[in-house]
Amino acid sequence: MGHYYFIKRISAALIAASMILCACSDSAVFAYDDDAPSLCEAYSDYFRVGCAVNSWDIENPNSEQYKIILKNFNTLVMENESKPENLHPKEDEYYFDKFDEFVDFCEDNDIVVRGHTLIWHSQCPDWFFKDGNEDASAELILERIKEHVTTIVSRYKGRVSTWDVVNEVIGDDVSLRYSNWSRLVGDYDGDGDKYDFIETAFRAAREADPDARLIINDYSLESSTDKAIRMYNAVKKMLEEGVPIDGVGFQMHIGKDADVEAMRENYRIISRLREIDPDFLIEVTELDVNCYGWGQEEKDVEITKKFLKEFSKTYTDVFEMLMDLSDEGILDSVVFWGLHDGVSWLNGSHKNYPMLIDRDMKLKEAYFDVIELPAERKKAE
Numbered sequence: 001m002g003h004y005y006f007i008k009r010i011s012a013a014l015i016a017a018s019m020i021l022c023a024c025s026d027s028a029v030f031a032y033d034d035d036a037p038s039l040c041e042a043y044s045d046y047f048r049v050g051c052a053v054n055s056w057d058i059e060n061p062n063s064e065q066y067k068i069i070l071k072n073f074n075t076l077v078m079e080n081e082s083k084p085e086n087l088h089p090k091e092d093e094y095y096f097d098k099f100d101e102f103v104d105f106c107e108d109n110d111i112v113v114r115g116h117t118l119i120w121h122s123q124c125p126d127w128f129f130k131d132g133n134e135d136a137s138a139e140l141i142l143e144r145i146k147e148h149v150t151t152i153v154s155r156y157k158g159r160v161s162t163w164d165v166v167n168e169v170i171g172d173d174v175s176l177r178y179s180n181w182s183r184l185v186g187d188y189d190g191d192g193d194k195y196d197f198i199e200t201a202f203r204a205a206r207e208a209d210p211d212a213r214l215i216i217n218d219y220s221l222e223s224s225t226d227k228a229i230r231m232y233n234a235v236k237k238m239l240e241e242g243v244p245i246d247g248v249g250f251q252m253h254i255g256k257d258a259d260v261e262a263m264r265e266n267y268r269i270i271s272r273l274r275e276i277d278p279d280f281l282i283e284v285t286e287l288d289v290n291c292y293g294w295g296q297e298e299k300d301v302e303i304t305k306k307f308l309k310e311f312s313k314t315y316t317d318v319f320e321m322l323m324d325l326s327d328e329g330i331l332d333s334v335v336f337w338g339l340h341d342g343v344s345w346l347n348g349s350h351k352n353y354p355m356l357i358d359r360d361m362k363l364k365e366a367y368f369d370v371i372e373l374p375a376e377r378k379k380a381e
């Protein structure tokens, strides 16, 4: 550990301790500065590290967030601005400006672009499903999927490396999600499943950019074995039918008390898709660590020493697991869903603290704990 780094850690710990004494609610430790180590550099032997951003984060080269992003991340995704409601709000109207600028920014800075997302039940305009005042037919919707996917993917051919082609198609009851897509397209080809809208999207994406990585993205795959199995079965069937799916995206919106050992088992289930396609892979697409249990935000969480320790432990356990997956050659990209606590989607009626960087854009103790792991692993080898 370098001298400077050591001093930073000590001061981080001291400030954290004094904050706890002051019963301060934020877990800020110290301000970001140029000498702080970089996340993506620390993990360069394992996977790319990225985060979800918005156009305003990358507008001003003098802003703190701009500098943090450039330094720490070598892959980026837009949090909202590349979703169907933004790119394609009306059947004959596309708005590419924001995404064009984002892709240019990434290209100028050697950053790998993820595209999120082409087909989703949420943030998707209604016109996709309407023919006048009536529901659109399956044929019409499939035609629209082809047109939508082809137009977007071919525009960024060779520039967007990975697309979340479909998002969240498995429901909470672990059946295929009941959505306008599955309801109106149904089992169009009569093969006994309702994956037809998914298949059409993947085939169109492959045709539009044969080199882009095509991902089926979902949440709770790491925590629900039933959901992981359901995803495995769906992807297996589609792969066997020749549908060009390259990998599964684990969103990883996890809780502070997540059971990381159980997660390993669920990753193993999806990894078995390699028996069908030896190049099949996994990406972590939306990582964050919620400080509240689902539906349990009755009062602000108290930031105690114990809390900070547990928070950091969850992150370090997760990153140990992700390095193992990288060693197995199945994972090469890990993306956080947001830059810092203040911009996380998890802030609701109560403040949340899910990221490695706090709302004052200060690096947390957990940031340093995570960043040290690759070097520690090397030393132990």
Ligand code: G3I
Residues within 6 Å of the ligand: 079, 080, 122, 123, 167, 251, 286, 345
């Ligand atoms: O666009 C409107 C804007 O016109 C209006 O002024 C503003 C007022 O609140 O709302 C804006 O829309 C919001 C949008 O984010 C853009 O900021 C929506 O209300 C809000 O619901 C939407 O939330 C996004 C959410 O997806 C939508 O489901 C979150 O920011 C975004 O982080 C979240 O991301 C999803 C991933 O795409 C998929 N996986 C889960 C993840 C977290 O929910």
